[in-house]
Amino acid sequence: MNPTFRRWLLRAVIAIPVAVFVVWACADDAKLFLRTLLNGVTLASLYFVVASGFTLVFGLMRNVNLAHGSLFLLGAYIGWVVGDVTGSWLVAVVAGFLVSALAGLLLQVAVFRHMPGQDLRQTMFTIGLSIVIADLLLWGFGGEIYQFDPPGIIFGRTPMPFIKAYPTYRLVMLATAIVIGVLLWWFLNRTRVGMMIRAGVDDRAMLAAAGTNVQMVFAITFAIGAGLAGFGGVVGGTALSIAPGEDTRYLLASLEVVIVGGMGSIPGAALGALLIGLAEQFGLAYAPTYGVVFTFVIMVLVLAFRPQGLMGKRG
Amino acid sequence: MDLKRRVIGKGVLAAAVALAFAGAAHADDVIRIGVLATLEGPFAAGGQDGIRGAELALKQKNGMAGGHKIEFVKGSSNATPDKAVGATRKLVEQDKVQIMIGPLSGDEGIAVKNYSKSQPGVTFINGSSGAQATTLVDPSANFFRFHTEGAQWMVGLGEHALAKGYKKMYLIAEDYGFPYSQVQGFMASYCAKGGHIVGKSWVPLGTKDYSSVVSKIPGDIDAVLVVLGGADAVNFLTQYEQAGGDKPMVGGTITVDQTVLNYKGKRRESLVGTPSAGPMADSLDTPEWKKFVSDYKANFKDGFPSPSLFAFLYYISTKAALEGLDAVKGDLSDGQKKYRAALQKLVVKGPAGDIRIDENRNGVGTTYITEVVKNADGSLASKVIKSVPNVSQTLGLSKAEFQKMGLGSRDVPNCP
Numbered sequence: 001m002n003p004t005f006r007r008w009l010l011r012a013v014i015a016i017p018v019a020v021f022v023v024w025a026c027a028d029d030a031k032l033f034l035r036t037l038l039n040g041v042t043l044a045s046l047y048f049v050v051a052s053g054f055t056l057v058f059g060l061m062r063n064v065n066l067a068h069g070s071l072f073l074l075g076a077y078i079g080w081v082v083g084d085v086t087g088s089w090l091v092a093v094v095a096g097f098l099v100s101a102l103a104g105l106l107l108q109v110a111v112f113r114h115m116p117g118q119d120l121r122q123t124m125f126t127i128g129l130s131i132v133i134a135d136l137l138l139w140g141f142g143g144e145i146y147q148f149d150p151p152g153i154i155f156g157r158t159p160m161p162f163i164k165a166y167p168t169y170r171l172v173m174l175a176t177a178i179v180i181g182v183l184l185w186w187f188l189n190r191t192r193v194g195m196m197i198r199a200g201v202d203d204r205a206m207l208a209a210a211g212t213n214v215q216m217v218f219a220i221t222f223a224i225g226a227g228l229a230g231f232g233g234v235v236g237g238t239a240l241s242i243a244p245g246e247d248t249r250y251l252l253a254s255l256e257v258v259i260v261g262g263m264g265s266i267p268g269a270a271l272g273a274l275l276i277g278l279a280e281q282f283g284l285a286y287a288p289t290y291g292v293v294f295t296f297v298i299m300v301l302v303l304a305f306r307p308q309g310l311m312g313k314r315g
Numbered sequence: 316m317d318l319k320r321r322v323i324g325k326g327v328l329a330a331a332v333a334l335a336f337a338g339a340a341h342a343d344d345v346i347r348i349g350v351l352a353t354l355e356g357p358f359a360a361g362g363q364d365g366i367r368g369a370e371l372a373l374k375q376k377n378g379m380a381g382g383h384k385i386e387f388v389k390g391s392s393n394a395t396p397d398k399a400v401g402a403t404r405k406l407v408e409q410d411k412v413q414i415m416i417g418p419l420s421g422d423e424g425i426a427v428k429n430y431s432k433s434q435p436g437v438t439f440i441n442g443s444s445g446a447q448a449t450t451l452v453d454p455s456a457n458f459f460r461f462h463t464e465g466a467q468w469m470v471g472l473g474e475h476a477l478a479k480g481y482k483k484m485y486l487i488a489e490d491y492g493f494p495y496s497q498v499q500g501f502m503a504s505y506c507a508k509g510g511h512i513v514g515k516s517w518v519p520l521g522t523k524d525y526s527s528v529v530s531k532i533p534g535d536i537d538a539v540l541v542v543l544g545g546a547d548a549v550n551f552l553t554q555y556e557q558a559g560g561d562k563p564m565v566g567g568t569i570t571v572d573q574t575v576l577n578y579k580g581k582r583r584e585s586l587v588g589t590p591s592a593g594p595m596a597d598s599l600d601t602p603e604w605k606k607f608v609s610d611y612k613a614n615f616k617d618g619f620p621s622p623s624l625f626a627f628l629y630y631i632s633t634k635a636a637l638e639g640l641d642a643v644k645g646d647l648s649d650g651q652k653k654y655r656a657a658l659q660k661l662v663v664k665g666p667a668g669d670i671r672i673d674e675n676r677n678g679v680g681t682t683y684i685t686e687v688v689k690n691a692d693g694s695l696a697s698k699v700i701k702s703v704p705n706v707s708q709t710l711g712l713s714k715a716e717f718q719k720m721g722l723g724s725r726d727v728p729n730c731p
Contacts (some may be wrong), residue, residue: 035530043524080579143360145546147553147580157559167557170526240523241553241580243546249523284518285527289490292519 010305025286034163036285037278042170044277045177046236048270050250051257052184053228055269058258060201061218063112064119066126068229069251070133075100075230076242077137080146089150089238096234097227104226108219130247138244148238173239180228184266197221201264256295260302262312271310346383346645348636349390349406351417351427352442352629356393361625362419365443367615368622368629369416372637374614380637381645388412394419396426403427407437413647414640415439416632419625421446421465421492431458438651438658440636443628447496447722450677451708457651459658459676461635462628463594463706465496466503466723468568470682470710471703472592473505476565479590481538483511484565487528487551488542490517490725497542497567499723503710506730512540517725520544525551529558542567549578556585566591569624571687576695586695589687595627595667596683596699607666631665638663673707682706 025033054068075096083092107129115121149155154172157165188194196217200207208214229250233242236250253276261272275298283291302310350369353362366389378385388410390402399418406412415437418427424444431439432455441449441460445468450460476484484505488494494517502512513536516528525547532539532555539555541548541564548570564585571591595604607630611622622630635658642657663670668681681704685697709717721727 032530036527039524039526039530043526145549145575145578145580147549147578149581155557157557165559167526167554169557239554241546241550241578246523249521280524281527284522284524285531288516288518288528 040278040281048273050232053225054254057225069247076233079234100230101227108222262309268311349412354391365625365629368626372633381640399423417442466500469500568593
């Protein structure tokens with residue numbers, strides 16, 4: 001078969017059922033369809049915030065950090081305590097970011113720099129670490145459910161055309177994700193440190209020979225990646241809630257996003273998050289019993305036809 | 316901990332002695348009871364509390380029943396049926412226990428009941444597993460359940476919802492066996508007395524983002540019936556409120572539990588007044604319940620602030636096993652015939668009311684309807700509104716009527 005024809009055939013196989021579904025859903029209950037669409041996009045923005053940190057570390061540094069979920073939970077819990085003491089949600093968000101960034105920095109400086117390129121060792125270490133952190137957090141914070149209390153102004157509803165109103169907080173979450181995405185892109189592509197990060201990934205030895213402190217660059221990357229997890233912890237803990245077990249849930253979601261989107265690609269993380277978030281919400285609204293399967297179908301399709309991920313570089 | 320170590324220590328010693336004397340004179344004055352709970356997996360904390368309940372029942376009788384010393388041999392599963400049967404098999408065939416108490420979780424109960432048929436010489440008493448089918452479908456002659464199950468725990472809540480004026484409701488529940496039973500318990504009487512469940516959303520277990528389910532809730536209903544586990548109920552409620560939902564909520568047995576009432580965050584006023592139902596209530600105001608709670612607290616410093624549902628159910632099950640032994644003075648001869656006859660006649664005076672068993676050997680007891688109230692200090696608590704005595708497994712219907720309805724599932728019962 002002609003490769004161009006094959007590509008178009010594949011696109012048609014995916015696009016036609018989707019188009020048929022959209023037409024049917026709009027005709028059936030347009031309001032439900034639009035709401036579900038918004039729900040999917042806003043859930044995706046939460047996944048993006050957490051997974052962008054993961055893709056930064058996992059993709060750019062080839063560092064398998066399976067304790068990413070623990071950094072998420074750590075930032076969320078500490079953020080909650082800080083928010084409780086200061087009474088300010090914004091301070092809690094900042095604290096969540098800083099605490100996880102600091103923990104990530106410590107991890108990179110104390111552990112990962114001593115095992116570069118040893119995937120298996122890093123994997124085993126981070127799995128062990130995630131279990132220890134989860135138990136310590138359970139010990140310290142108990143099995144209770146924690147939920148953040150955002151300022152009243154963003155808790156309510158925003159009037160929207162056609163669907164009447166939509167929870168303001170979820171719209172704020174979407175805006176936050178867009179801002180973070182743009183900032184990350186700008187940081188990686190337009191700043192000196194970003195350039196160094198990309199250069200270091202391509203050829204670490206060469207970058208070091210050029211006189212750059214490679215360890216410093218990697219420590220900064222890891223701190224930002226971990227900080228985004230903690231940031232996501234507070235943001236996600238406001239939209240949903242924080243409880244033991246959330247660490248593995250977000251780790252799994254991040255893995256799915258990165259596999260679908262492609263490792264190390266920020267636009268890939270955005271696209272992956274969007275697909276996963278939409279699949280979850282549409283599954284829940286239209287086929288609750290089989291909804292869980294959709295996410296994995298997307299993963300299987302991507303791995304079968306484009307194993308490097310939708311936006312990933314080959315090789 | 317000390318007690319546990321002592322019991323285990325004695326178990327090892329007794330096992331060694333029993334081996335050495337090949338079960339001679341010694342085995343006669345000690346009765347061995349196997350206790351199976353989930354000490355690993357998702358219900359590990361609940362399983363541990365179940366063991367506390369069983370230990371408390373034995374301790375209250377100073378470790379004796381029917382003139383014999385009682386010895387516990389503990390087994391563990393992880394809430395999967397095959398592991399539960401494996402652990403039970405080990406306790407029965409290798410440790411030679413004469414009575415089995417357990418398991419903890421629904422599907423485990425069905426598997427152990429089936430296994431019990433191959434061991435007619437041993438009496439099985441359910442720990443806390445609450446699947447309807449265990450005793451309702453193909454019951455086993457030597458399997459007893461001295462407590463009520465998931466559907467029975469919701470009986471009376473339907474009438475209560477109607478009395479509050481909730482004529483049209485929308486259901487949100489997790490998609491597996493226990494919620495099916497709970498929903499059936501609610502709907503059996505709710506539908507019969509004129510209520511309507513206009514739509515159902517069965518969501519996968521572990522769903523956190525309910526926003527799309529919330530979008531599906533129609534506007535012209537009186538209340539939402541929510542049968543979700545602790546954390547999920549909090550998530551649902553917040554998202555429902557954010558989306559502008561203002562209908563009151565009715566909860567299942569594990570929806571409005573301590574984890575929801577004690578959650579860390581802004582107190583949601585909308586939670587106040589939420590009715591729910593179950594076989595026990597933390598705020599029960601009877602001397603029996605208060606004694607149970609204070610005994611529990613005194614014996615288990617590392618336990619929960621108040622005994623959990625699992626501690627309560629294992630306590631009753633063990634109490635029944637021991638009181639049965641008292642009734643026959645420890646006589647387990649003749650294939651335990653006398654013992655089983657005694658169990659059949661037994662009325663257990665439990666911390667939350669009397670329990671007897673029906674002809675399928677399933678518990679008939681009281682269900683408590685509770686409502687969330689706000690204390691003076693702003694904290695939330697559940698308060699007993701009324702009790703429904705003598706709830707049978709056919710949910711107050713005749714056997715024929717119940718069979719016509721069938722066991723609870725996604726589509727049964729139905730009254731849109």
